[in-house]
Amino acid sequence: xxxxxxxxxxxxxxxxxxxxxxxxxxxxxxxxxxxxxxxxxxxxxxxxxxxxxxxxxxxxxxxxxxxxxxxxxxxxxxxxxxxxxxxxxxxxxxxxxxxxxxxxxxxxxxxxxxxxxxxxxxxxxxxxxxxxxxxxxxxxxxxx
Numbered sequence: 323x324x325x326x327x328x329x330x331x332x333x334x335x336x337x338x339x340x341x342x343x344x345x346x347x348x349x350x351x352x353x354x355x356x357x358x359x360x361x362x363x364x365x366x367x368x369x370x371x372x373x374x375x376x377x378x379x380x381x382x383x384x385x386x387x388x389x390x391x392x393x394x395x396x397x398x399x400x401x402x403x404x405x406x407x408x409x410x411x412x413x414x415x416x417x418x419x420x421x422x423x424x425x426x427x428x429x430x431x432x433x434x435x436x437x438x439x440x441x442x443x444x445x446x447x448x449x450x451x452x453x454x455x456x457x458x459x460x461x462x463x464x465x466x
Contacts, residue, residue: 348450349378349452352452353380354377355377355454358372358375358460359372361460365462365464366463367464373423374389374442375421376421378419379419379448380423380449381447385446388445388446389402389423389441390440390441391438391441400427402424403423403425404424432464441460442460444457
């Protein structure tokens with residue numbers, strides 16, 4: 323019985339490429355905000371939306387509590403749109419894939435000619451649970 327087990331284990335070891343790790347290393351890098359549309363100081367149409375491009379796939383459970391828009395000190399009710407789930411199995415290492423979140427108001431439009439601030443909190447995490455390294459604030463205006 324031991325001999326069969328030993329032969330089986332050796333056979334499995336022969337399938338591995340030399341130098342390849344048996345298990346992929348856990349991702350410990352925090353996600354980055356690559357860009358926002360509009361960028362800081364930019365303008366968006368009152369009936370438009372905002373786009374946030376993250377460096378990797380985000381945990382959707384953290385998006386709504388982690389993304390806010392304020393008019394002064396008043397938080398605006400938001401609607402978020404995220405990319406559809408991936409068809410690629412989770413256990414396949416694909417590297418970081420950029421991830422875009424679209425933000426609009428629940429009412430369908432911002433107030434024309436108004437200053438707002440998009441806030442991305444450190445409670446936003448990627449799928450491995452790594453949080454943003456720092457809060458991001460993006461001031462913008464709506465066109466009149």
